[in-house]
Amino acid sequence: MNLSRRNLLLGAVQGAGLLLLSGCEKAFNSLQQNRKFLSLLESAEGANQRLQRLLTGKNKLAQEFTEQDISRYFKPNGNPPPITMDYAADAAKQWSAWRLEISGSVKQPARFSLPELRSMPSRTQITRHDCVEGWSAIAKWKGVPLTEIMQRVQPTPEAKYVVFHCMDTDDSGAHYYESIDFLDANHPQTILAYEMNDRALPVEHGAPLRLRIETQLGYKHAKYIRKIEFVASYEAIAAGKGGYWEDQGYEWYAGI
Amino acid sequence: MEKLVYRHNRITRTTHWVNALALVILVMSGFQIFNAHPHLYWGSTSEPDQAFLSIAAANDDGEVRGFFRIYGWQLDTTGVLGVQNTEMGPAPRAFPSWLTIPGYFWLAGGRRWHFFFAWIFALNGLLYVIYNIANGHLRKFLLTPKDAGRVPAMVLYYFRIRKESPQAGEYNPLQKMAYTSVFLFLTPLILLSGMAMSPQLDTAFHWLPAMFGGRQSARSLHFILTFLFVGFTFGHVFLVLMTGVLNNMRSIVTGWYKEKVSEKPEPAWLQGFKEEMIQKPARVPVSHQIPAPELEEIPPAEETLPARVEPTQPDNGISKSATEDAQISPESSQQTLPTHNNEAKKDIVE
Numbered sequence: 001m002n003l004s005r006r007n008l009l010l011g012a013v014q015g016a017g018l019l020l021l022s023g024c025e026k027a028f029n030s031l032q033q034n035r036k037f038l039s040l041l042e043s044a045e046g047a048n049q050r051l052q053r054l055l056t057g058k059n060k061l062a063q064e065f066t067e068q069d070i071s072r073y074f075k076p077n078g079n080p081p082p083i084t085m086d087y088a089a090d091a092a093k094q095w096s097a098w099r100l101e102i103s104g105s106v107k108q109p110a111r112f113s114l115p116e117l118r119s120m121p122s123r124t125q126i127t128r129h130d131c132v133e134g135w136s137a138i139a140k141w142k143g144v145p146l147t148e149i150m151q152r153v154q155p156t157p158e159a160k161y162v163v164f165h166c167m168d169t170d171d172s173g174a175h176y177y178e179s180i181d182f183l184d185a186n187h188p189q190t191i192l193a194y195e196m197n198d199r200a201l202p203v204e205h206g207a208p209l210r211l212r213i214e215t216q217l218g219y220k221h222a223k224y225i226r227k228i229e230f231v232a233s234y235e236a237i238a239a240g241k242g243g244y245w246e247d248q249g250y251e252w253y254a255g256i
Numbered sequence: 257m258e259k260l261v262y263r264h265n266r267i268t269r270t271t272h273w274v275n276a277l278a279l280v281i282l283v284m285s286g287f288q289i290f291n292a293h294p295h296l297y298w299g300s301t302s303e304p305d306q307a308f309l310s311i312a313a314a315n316d317d318g319e320v321r322g323f324f325r326i327y328g329w330q331l332d333t334t335g336v337l338g339v340q341n342t343e344m345g346p347a348p349r350a351f352p353s354w355l356t357i358p359g360y361f362w363l364a365g366g367r368r369w370h371f372f373f374a375w376i377f378a379l380n381g382l383l384y385v386i387y388n389i390a391n392g393h394l395r396k397f398l399l400t401p402k403d404a405g406r407v408p409a410m411v412l413y414y415f416r417i418r419k420e421s422p423q424a425g426e427y428n429p430l431q432k433m434a435y436t437s438v439f440l441f442l443t444p445l446i447l448l449s450g451m452a453m454s455p456q457l458d459t460a461f462h463w464l465p466a467m468f469g470g471r472q473s474a475r476s477l478h479f480i481l482t483f484l485f486v487g488f489t490f491g492h493v494f495l496v497l498m499t500g501v502l503n504n505m506r507s508i509v510t511g512w513y514k515e516k517v518s519e520k521p522e523p524a525w526l527q528g529f530k531e532e533m534i535q536k537p538a539r540v541p542v543s544h545q546i547p548a549p550e551l552e553e554i555p556p557a558e559e560t561l562p563a564r565v566e567p568t569q570p571d572n573g574i575s576k577s578a579t580e581d582a583q584i585s586p587e588s589s590q591q592t593l594p595t596h597n598n599e600a601k602k603d604i605v606e
Contacts, residue, residue, distance in 0.1 A: 025359040028284075032358045032365055044371040056460035063462045071301050128300055128471065130455050132363065134293035135302040136471050215456045249364035255456030256371070 049253040062214035071137040076204035079168040095208040104230035107154035131218040143193035159230035164222035178222040179242040189214040217254040263513035271384040278377040287351035288366030294350035300470035313348035397427040399436040449478040
């Protein structure tokens with residue numbers, strides 16, 4: 001009597017568990033499509049950004065490693081390198097035709113060649129790259145601090161974000177882009193890198209110029225940069241979320 | 257005879273269920289995140305050939321096989337881990353869709369769920385801890401060195417090798433060990449190892465990834481600690497099922513727990529405990545017995561004790577607060593054992 005009741009009960013619990021599991025999967029998936037629920041989940045991003053920036057304060061330097069720590073393998077993630085004729089031809093000519101265009105809300109719009117960027121004060125750092133997927137790799141980067149560029153082009157007061165327009169595209173032809181705010185733009189380790197591990201930046205890692213922003217995950221580190229635009233808002237760009245991956249649901253604040 | 261006692265207050269019940277929901281979602285969305293790179297490493301970085309654990313897929317003569325590999329030891333897990341059948345054939349997928357949130361592969365979605373419920377988990381836990389420190393409940397299940405010594409005896413008791421339970425209080429030594437390790441060890445470590453994966457936090461707190469041995473070590477520990485949480489939860493649910501599931505469920509949903517009022521002899525440990533409680537105060541007023549010549553005129557020592565009542569009849573009307581520290585009354589000691597009688601506003605005798 002007692003035993004059969006227990007069996008019945010356990011059977012009911014098991015059945016309910018299975019129902020719950022398949023029901024949960026459907027429920028979670030449909031919640032995932034619900035705009036209101038999604039924006040509730042997204043509120044964690046703002047909370048993370050505020051708390052993390054409050055805890056860390058301004059301009060704290062990411063740990064810098066030694067030459068011995070440099071990874072043997074550094075996964076070149078993201079889109080394949082831009083395979084346009086122009087890109088390949090210019091790569092063969094050591095980027096003699098390439099110019100970094102600076103535009104938007106700046107007093108002095110400018111175009112810089114690679115030798116011009118190389119002649120500016122530089123910063124070298126051995127830092128850890130953390131991909132949103134979970135892996136990490138350490139490399140040595142050399143480049144010009146973004147603050148050097150900002151001193152030259154003089155962003156106007158209405159500029160709130162720095163947008164990086166890139167040459168690489170995905171299967172559908174959408175161009176990669178990213179945006180950061182001035183807190184990260186002014187960070188001493190935020191550099192436009194043209195060297196990786198003491199050699200010219202390889203094509204798979206974003207030649208001729210890529211962003212290093214050590215407070216953020218890998219997808220913020222825009223590669224194949226062609227233009228930097230200072231804007232008051234990024235809403236008018238592409239899908240309006242501030243970046244290629246952001247447009248697909250990833251957080252604009254990629255501090256975790 | 258049975259009576260209902262008020263065992264779990266509203267905050268305990270609410271935080272319990274919020275915690276249960278948050279844990280389930282954190283584990284499932286965590287699996288979604290893990291699927292994006294189903295390999296674990298020690299140290300700061302992730303050299304592909306240095307992974308100590310992988311849940312992945314391999315092409316075996318044209319057939320996609322899933323495997324679980326740890327330190328070179330490999331297990332074929334096709335159909336469960338590593339590979340999942342889809343409408344378009346078998347696809348590499350570390351954890352199957354029914355174990356992940358969302359059910360399809362979407363790292364960004366998994367992260368959204370994970371971070372939102374990480375906040376819920378942390379704030380809910382904070383509320384629970386603050387409330388239960390304030391009302392003094394937390395120290396009832398914190399493991400003391402004395403309890404730690406009783407853990408082996410409790411294990412023997414559970415395996416029915418030892419006949420008498422070494423329990424002395426509302427929680428037994430194993431329970432105390434489990435709860436204490438969750439509060440002082442598991443929860444702080446899983447929060448810290450999660451935060452150690454943040455490049456932003458790591459700029460200000462270099463010690464954060466370093467305390468785990470590097471960011472990849474923190475990630476690996478975050479994963480392993482998850483399974484300690486899962487193990488604790490399974491043990492917890494198992495015990496709930498084995499010790500009267502309906503009664504347990506009623507108490508964590510409504511707060512009321514049906515308790516047997518003993519008609520058969522009490523277990524020896526409880527008797528021993530009560531005797532100890534009765535004798536202790538009797539040893540204290542030795543000074544009252546001096547000088548010797550007056551001894552005969554003094555009533556027997558036990559009658560000098562306040563609130564001395566025969567230990568057979570439970571009296572639930574006794575206020576615990578006055579007698580708690582002295583632990584003189586056998587009733588007060590008896591009542592603190594299985595329930596929170598000080599919270600029992602109305603006891604119903606059935």
